[in-house]
Amino acid sequence: MNVFSKLTVILSEFNAFGVPIESHTRIIDDLGLDSLTIVEFLTRLEIEFHIKISDAEIKVKNFGTVEAIVHYLECKMKEAQ
Amino acid sequence: MIDINPIVTKAAMSIPFTVHEIIDRAAFLFPSKLFLVADQGELTYSQVIDLGRKLAYKLKTAEVGIGDRVLVACGNSLYVPIYLYATSLLGAITVPVSTQLRGSRLDFVLQDCSPCLVVTTDKYFRDRCAKSFGMPISYFNRVDDFIAEIDSIQKYEEVCNVIDLDLIVLMYTSGSTGMPKAVALCHSNVLSATESIARYLDIIEQDRILNCIPFTFDYGFFQILLCAIRGATLYIRPNFAYKEDIFSLIDNANITGIPFVSTQFTSIYARGGIGKRSFPSVRFITNTGSPFPEKYFEELKCTFPNAKIFSMYGLTECKRVSYLDPEKLPRKLSSVGKAMPNVRVRIIDESHNEVGAGVAGQLAVEGRNVMKGYWNNPNETKRVIRFANNLENPTLLTGDYFKTDVEGDLYFLGRRDDIVKICDTRISTKDLESVIACHEMVQEVAVIAYIKDMYTPLLFAFIVPFSDKHLQANELRAYIAQNVESPNMIPARLVLYNELPKTEHGKIDYSKLRKEIKIMED
Numbered sequence: 001m002n003v004f005s006k007l008t009v010i011l012s013e014f015n016a017f018g019v020p021i022e023s024h025t026r027i028i029d030d031l032g033l034d035s036l037t038i039v040e041f042l043t044r045l046e047i048e049f050h051i052k053i054s055d056a057e058i059k060v061k062n063f064g065t066v067e068a069i070v071h072y073l074e075c076k077m078k079e080a081q
Numbered sequence: 082m083i084d085i086n087p088i089v090t091k092a093a094m095s096i097p098f099t100v101h102e103i104i105d106r107a108a109f110l111f112p113s114k115l116f117l118v119a120d121q122g123e124l125t126y127s128q129v130i131d132l133g134r135k136l137a138y139k140l141k142t143a144e145v146g147i148g149d150r151v152l153v154a155c156g157n158s159l160y161v162p163i164y165l166y167a168t169s170l171l172g173a174i175t176v177p178v179s180t181q182l183r184g185s186r187l188d189f190v191l192q193d194c195s196p197c198l199v200v201t202t203d204k205y206f207r208d209r210c211a212k213s214f215g216m217p218i219s220y221f222n223r224v225d226d227f228i229a230e231i232d233s234i235q236k237y238e239e240v241c242n243v244i245d246l247d248l249i250v251l252m253y254t255s256g257s258t259g260m261p262k263a264v265a266l267c268h269s270n271v272l273s274a275t276e277s278i279a280r281y282l283d284i285i286e287q288d289r290i291l292n293c294i295p296f297t298f299d300y301g302f303f304q305i306l307l308c309a310i311r312g313a314t315l316y317i318r319p320n321f322a323y324k325e326d327i328f329s330l331i332d333n334a335n336i337t338g339i340p341f342v343s344t345q346f347t348s349i350y351a352r353g354g355i356g357k358r359s360f361p362s363v364r365f366i367t368n369t370g371s372p373f374p375e376k377y378f379e380e381l382k383c384t385f386p387n388a389k390i391f392s393m394y395g396l397t398e399c400k401r402v403s404y405l406d407p408e409k410l411p412r413k414l415s416s417v418g419k420a421m422p423n424v425r426v427r428i429i430d431e432s433h434n435e436v437g438a439g440v441a442g443q444l445a446v447e448g449r450n451v452m453k454g455y456w457n458n459p460n461e462t463k464r465v466i467r468f469a470n471n472l473e474n475p476t477l478l479t480g481d482y483f484k485t486d487v488e489g490d491l492y493f494l495g496r497r498d499d500i501v502k503i504c505d506t507r508i509s510t511k512d513l514e515s516v517i518a519c520h521e522m523v524q525e526v527a528v529i530a531y532i533k534d535m536y537t538p539l540l541f542a543f544i545v546p547f548s549d550k551h552l553q554a555n556e557l558r559a560y561i562a563q564n565v566e567s568p569n570m571i572p573a574r575l576v577l578y579n580e581l582p583k584t585e586h587g588k589i590d591y592s593k594l595r596k597e598i599k600i601m602e603d
Contacts, residue, residue, distance in 0.1 A: 017183065019205070028322050029156065029203070032181055034587055035321040035348040036525075040580070042352070043548050055355060058324045 003049075003073050007066065010044050023067040038063070045069075051076045098245040099268040100306065101169035103275070104130055107312040111286065116308065118334070119159050119317040121224035126312070133166035135231050137238035140167055143217070145197055147172035147247065152196035154180045154206050157319045159224055161296045162305045163231075164200060165250075169268070172243040176251045176263070177297045179585055180206045186585075188213055189260045193457055194251055245269040251456050252299050254397050263456035264299075264397045273449035274400035275306040277422040281404055282338070282365055282391065288313035290338040291331060293321040293345070299397045300340060300369055321345045328358065335362040343374045344587060347524060350380055351547065361387050369393040369401070371588065372493065372511065375414040376519050392417055394493060398465065399451045399477050402426060402444070403491055415515060416490040424448035425474075426491070428483055433467075441494050441507070444483045447474040482509075501530040501538040506569040510540070513572070516564045517542060520557060522550040525581055527589045528572065531598045541598055542572040545581055552577065574601075 001009075008021050015021065016032045027033050033041060042053050042063075051073070062072040097103045107116065108126035116126045124132070145151060145168070153164050153175055161177060168175045176194050180203035191214050199210050199218045207220045221227045249271055251263040284290075284307055292315060294301030308315040316334055321327060330336065346368075349355060363385045368374075373392040381390060390410055394417035395401035403426065405418030420426045427435045428442040436442040445467075454462035467476045482494040494500055495511040502508070510528040517526045525545040530538040542561075546552035554575045561571050582593040 017181065028320050029180070030205075033322065034344070036344050036351075036587075037580070038322045039348055039351045040548055055352060056325050058322075059326050060323050063323065 003070050006048065007069060007073065010048060011066070014041055021066060023065070025066045026064060045073070049073055049077060051080060097272060099169055099243050100249050100271060101166050101240065103272065103306065103309045104166050107309050111312040114312055115314045117159055117162055117315055117317060121159055124159060129163060129166060132228065132231050133163050134170065134237040135234040136163060137167040137170040138236045139231065139234055141171060141238050143198065145171055145173050147241065149173045150176050150194045150196040150251065152176045152178060152194065152199045154178050154182065154199070154201040154203060156180055156202060157292065157296050157301065157317050158202060160200065160202065160221065160227065165305065169243070169249055170238055170240055172241055172247050174248045174251055177302060178253060179295065179297045181585065183209055186261065190253060194263060245272070248453065252302070252397050262458060262461065264452050265454055265456045267453050270450050270452055271306065273423055275303060275310050277424065277450065278303065278401055279307050279310050280422050282367070284311045284313055284338070286312040288337045289316060289334055291316045291318065291336040292340060293318045293327065294340055294342060299400055303400065304340060321348060324349065331360045331363065337362060338365045339363060340367045342370045342587070343368060343372070346374050346377045350377055355384065359384055359386050363388045365389045365391060367391040367393055369395055372515055373414060374518065375515065378414060394491065396479055399446050399448060402446050405490065409490065413490055416492050418490050424450060428485060438485050438487055441482050441484045441500065444479045444481050446477040446479060451475055451477045503538060503569040506567045508570050513540070513565065513570055517544065517561060520560050522546050522552040527581055527591065527594055529591060529594055529598060531602065539574065540572040541574045541576065543576050543578055543581055543594055545578050
């Protein structure tokens, strides 16, 4: 499964309103995550993608949209290799 | 830009009556001062009144007038204060709602307040509104386009015949039971609350307040007015989700004040906390909406070393009631202090007689901040406001139970349903929640006293452990037993959850939990 599909599966658990998950989807405004659920979401990403996310990386730039998260994860996984 | 001085001079020299007058006054006193700073751009006080008066002209030509409702679903953005100013000029009413409002709740709100105009920045929200009702919808994708469009209008709206008894805002409360209710506040309610809060927080012109609380929640909405009444600057963020962006902003903008809700404290310190990082520019932080999270007190002192910490209590029906003198916080972590300026409180029994210190009773509030009533709901208004029609002051019955200590500081005990008697022990479920919340592995907790048939209430504790911790129910039970005053306070059922159901404002949805108990027990 590629990064996008895997992420879509994880996000679908947080998708309270059943909004379609596309690359430009914003995880807060569109999917309805908040300051607490995002913490849970990041922990899930760490487990599923075997990465460590530092607090300093919790920015819109990295986690604003689905597209940004895919890009972030790909970079992180490359770094880890 | 048209010379606005003649318009605002009078307002600047007088005590403001209306919301637009406080912004006019700030524009007169500090014309080039930044009022609003958001992702989409920034505006000075004079720019806001320039745009606001032009927008008001546009709205008036669309027949928006005294008493008309304008529904504003624009998230935390520059649109909200500009529309607030424009509707105030026209004597119209702003109705801030979440862009995530949908389904039967959206239908209810649209029907209940029947807006003459819907303004939104969210295309899904626009589509949902367009489907259900036929009212006009203004949809804005980019702030720049909006400002350019309004700026091209070369006419200003003069103030129409607005008085301070006119309504200015309907705040829909999350209504954890049934459908939402709209708290209707007039200019005079709003101004009195704003002045009181600005006084005790000691807000000054030099303040830079960071708001991550939704404008659809009175706590967020009033930050606009708290800045305007003192000529301070409001930094607007859409949410508190992206910690690092928030922290950089606090540093770069030298933020001086931050309103918090307790879930935001949890999010700051979740995932191992933020270490030794600290923000010396912040001189006050506030908490309301749910009890002050005692377990973060020491960490907060390190993170915000120069900040006074205000623990406060209020309800939308009168905006705010009380605050604790920050000096007392270290020894009174669970108190919400005394009534704020221009507000009087009494704790009363079932026959409305005042009770003494240490005795539990309902909190009753008098003050100009007490709402005019619930929109479209005279029966409910009559139920919660006493003496609306005679010489005594209208008194809001909060439905919240409190006691005071010998110094007269208030302690929240819970809603009427939250206080139960088990084997002659009076138990406040809120007290029990704060005991359990102090456990280091507990992220969130909700306690409910469930009365099945006619038997003794059963205490249910719903607990969300931090996701990286392995909390055992029996360990937690032992911890509770050591920390409560009576064994009757140990919950009969401890239920571990991954998350608790929330209302749209992010508060724990107790009615949903009660339903889940019913399913478990039946």
